[in-house]
Amino acid sequence: MTIKEIQEEIISEFSAYDDWMDKYNYLIEMGRDVPQIDVQYKTNNHLITGCQSRVWLHADLKENKVFFTADSDAVITKGIVNLLIRVYSGHTPEEILEADIDFLDQIGLKEHLSPTRSNGLLSMVKQMKLYAQVFKLKMNN
Amino acid sequence: MEKGSFQVEVIRKQFPAIHQQVYGKQLVYLDNAATTQKPQAVINRLTDYYTNENCNIHRGVHYLSQQATSAFEEARNTTAKFINAAHSHEVIFTKGTTESVNLVAASLGKLLMKMGDKVLITGMEHHSNLVPWQQLCKAHQGELLVARLTDSGETDLNHFAELLRQSPKIVAVTHISNALGSINPVREMISMAHQQNIPVLVDGAQSVAHMKIDVQELDCDFFVFSGHKIYAPMGVGVLYGKSEWLEQMPPWQFGGEMVDQVSFAETTFNQLPFKFEAGTPDVGAVLGLATALDFLSEFDIQTIAKHEQKLVENTINELKQIDGMRLIGTSAKRAGVVSFVVEGIHPYDIGTLVDKMGIALRTGHHCAQPVMTRYEVPGTVRASFAMYNTAEEVDHFVATLNKAINMLR
Numbered sequence: 001m002t003i004k005e006i007q008e009e010i011i012s013e014f015s016a017y018d019d020w021m022d023k024y025n026y027l028i029e030m031g032r033d034v035p036q037i038d039v040q041y042k043t044n045n046h047l048i049t050g051c052q053s054r055v056w057l058h059a060d061l062k063e064n065k066v067f068f069t070a071d072s073d074a075v076i077t078k079g080i081v082n083l084l085i086r087v088y089s090g091h092t093p094e095e096i097l098e099a100d101i102d103f104l105d106q107i108g109l110k111e112h113l114s115p116t117r118s119n120g121l122l123s124m125v126k127q128m129k130l131y132a133q134v135f136k137l138k139m140n141n
Numbered sequence: 142m143e144k145g146s147f148q149v150e151v152i153r154k155q156f157p158a159i160h161q162q163v164y165g166k167q168l169v170y171l172d173n174a175a176t177t178q179k180p181q182a183v184i185n186r187l188t189d190y191y192t193n194e195n196c197n198i199h200r201g202v203h204y205l206s207q208q209a210t211s212a213f214e215e216a217r218n219t220t221a222k223f224i225n226a227a228h229s230h231e232v233i234f235t236k237g238t239t240e241s242v243n244l245v246a247a248s249l250g251k252l253l254m255k256m257g258d259k260v261l262i263t264g265m266e267h268h269s270n271l272v273p274w275q276q277l278c279k280a281h282q283g284e285l286l287v288a289r290l291t292d293s294g295e296t297d298l299n300h301f302a303e304l305l306r307q308s309p310k311i312v313a314v315t316h317i318s319n320a321l322g323s324i325n326p327v328r329e330m331i332s333m334a335h336q337q338n339i340p341v342l343v344d345g346a347q348s349v350a351h352m353k354i355d356v357q358e359l360d361c362d363f364f365v366f367s368g369h370k371i372y373a374p375m376g377v378g379v380l381y382g383k384s385e386w387l388e389q390m391p392p393w394q395f396g397g398e399m400v401d402q403v404s405f406a407e408t409t410f411n412q413l414p415f416k417f418e419a420g421t422p423d424v425g426a427v428l429g430l431a432t433a434l435d436f437l438s439e440f441d442i443q444t445i446a447k448h449e450q451k452l453v454e455n456t457i458n459e460l461k462q463i464d465g466m467r468l469i470g471t472s473a474k475r476a477g478v479v480s481f482v483v484e485g486i487h488p489y490d491i492g493t494l495v496d497k498m499g500i501a502l503r504t505g506h507h508c509a510q511p512v513m514t515r516y517e518v519p520g521t522v523r524a525s526f527a528m529y530n531t532a533e534e535v536d537h538f539v540a541t542l543n544k545a546i547n548m549l550r
Contacts, residue, residue, distance in 0.1 A: 020164065024493075024497065025548060028548060052504065052505055053489045073487050074487035074489040075486075075487065075490050076489070076493050076494075077487075
C-alpha cells in the first residue's frame with residue numbers, strides 16, 4: 001500500500017468510531033503495539049524534544065526501505081507515534097519525503113496538532129523525515 | 142461593614158466562563174492555580190474602561206486623563222488595603238509575579254549583592270522565584286542556597302536555619318507551593334532571617350486568593366502576586382515592598398513616567414511608586430484587579446478558605462481510595478492544590494482523557510522541575526481549587542479520573 005492508501009485506511013477505521021472513547025481506546029491499543037525501539041537506542045540522543053511525555057525514535061534501512069521503532073512513557077503518545085509508524089514504515093526514503101500527512105486532521109485528533117501540544121507531534125514527523133533524508137543521502141553516495 | 146454570606150451557588154452565577162460545555166460535557170474547571178476565571182464585575186470593569194474611560198494616565202491635563210489617573214491611584218489604595226500595606230506607595234504595579242520577582246532580583250541585587258554573595262530559596266520554588274535568583278548569583282559568582290524539602294513536601298526548617306548561617310544577602314520563599322500545595326511557615330522563616338537583618342521576599346502567587354494576607358503582620362520585606370490568580374485580568378501583578386527598601390533600591394527599567402528631570406546628560410528619577418513603573422501600564426487590568434479585590438472583600442476570606450479546604454480534603458480522601466495512588470505533597474498545612482501520580486500511568490495520559498470528559502486539570506512539571514526531580518516523578522496531575530468549585534465537582538472529577546484510569550490499565 002502507498003502512504004496515501006494507508007492514511008485512507010486509518011481514516012476509514014476511525015470513521016467507524018463515533019464515540020471519542022472508542023477512538024482513544026483504539027489509540028491506547030495502538031500504543032501498546034508500537035514496534036519497540038531497541039533498548040540501546042533509548043537514550044537522550046533518540047529523544048524527541050517538545051513533548052509533554054518522553055518519546056524515543058529510531059530508524060533502520062532494510063532493502064532500501066525505512067523501518068521505524070519507538071517508545072514513549074505515555075501510552076496515548078505511543079499510539080500516535082504508532083499511527084505515524086504505520087503510515088511511514090516500509091517505504092523508501094523518497095516516498096516518505098514526498099508524502100503529505102493529513103490523516104490526523106481527519107480522524108479528529110487535530111488537537112494533537114495544536115502548537116502547544118503538538119510541538120511534539122510535529123517534531124515526530126520532522127524527525128521521521130530527517131531519518132529519511134539521511135538514508136536518501138547515504139543511498140545516493 | 143457586614144461581610145456577605147458565602148453561598149457557592151450564588152457565587153457561581155457571577156462567573157460566566159464556568160457555565161459552559163466542552164466536548165459536549167459540562168466543564169469542571171480545576172486549573173485555578175494556573176489562572177482563575179473572572180467574575181462578571183471584573184469583565185464589566187474592563188468593558189467600561191475601554192468603552193468610556195480609556196486614557197493614558199499621569200500625563201494629560203484633560204478630563205479623561207484625570208479620571209483614569211484617579212481610578213488608577215484608587216486601585217493602588219484598594220490593593221494596599223487588601224494586603225494591609227502601611228502605605229499606598231509601597232504597592233508597585235507590574236505585569237505579574239514573574240516581573241515582580243525579576244524587578245527585586247535586579248534592583249535589590251544591585252543594591253546588596255557583591256562578588257561571591259549568596260541568595261537563599263527553598264526547594265519548592267516555581268521557576269519564577271528560582272531562575273532570577275540563580276542568574277543573580279551566577280552574575281556575582283555567588284551561590285544559590287536551597288533549603289531541602291522533607292518527604293511530605295515541607296521545607297526542612299533546620300536546613301533553612303543552617304543555610305541562613307552562611308549569611309545570604311536575600312531570602313526568597315514561596316508562601317504556598319504551586320506543585321505540592323504545602324504552606325511554608327513564612328512568618329517564622331521571616332523572623333529567622335530578620336535576626337540576621339536579611340530581607341525576605343514572599344512569593345504569594347498561590348496564597349493571595351486563599352488566605353488573609355497582612356504584609357505588616359508577616360513583616361515580609363517584599364510580597365509579590367499576580368492578578369490573574371485572584372479573579373483579576375491577566376497582565377497585572379503586584380510588588381509590595383517596604384518603603385525603607387524601595388527608597389534605597391535603584392530603578393530597574395527606564396523610560397517615561399519614572400523620571401523627574403531629563404536632559405541628554407542627566408536624569409533624575411521620580412519618587413515612589415512611580416520610579417518603578419516605567420512606561421504605560423495596563424490601566425484596564427489594574428482597574429480590573431481593584432474590582433476583583435473589592436469583589437473578594439465582600440466575603441470573609443476565612444469562609445472562602447474553609448470552603449476550599451473542605452474541597453481539598455474531600456479530594457484527598459477520595460483519591461486515597463484509588464489503587465496505585467501516590468499524592469505528591471502530603472503536608473498537613475496545605476491549601477489550593479492537590480498533586481498526584483498514579484502508578485504505571487503517565488500524567489499526560491490522564492490529563493488527555495479527563496479533558497475529553499470535561500475536566501480541566503493541569504499535568505506536567507508545573508514550572509517546578511526541581512520539585513519533580515526531588516520526588517522522582519516525570520510530572521504530576523494537579524487539581525486546584527477556587528471559591529466557585531463545589532463538592533459535587535470533586536465527586537465528578539474523581540469518578541471521571543477512575544474512568545480514565547480504567548481505560549489506561
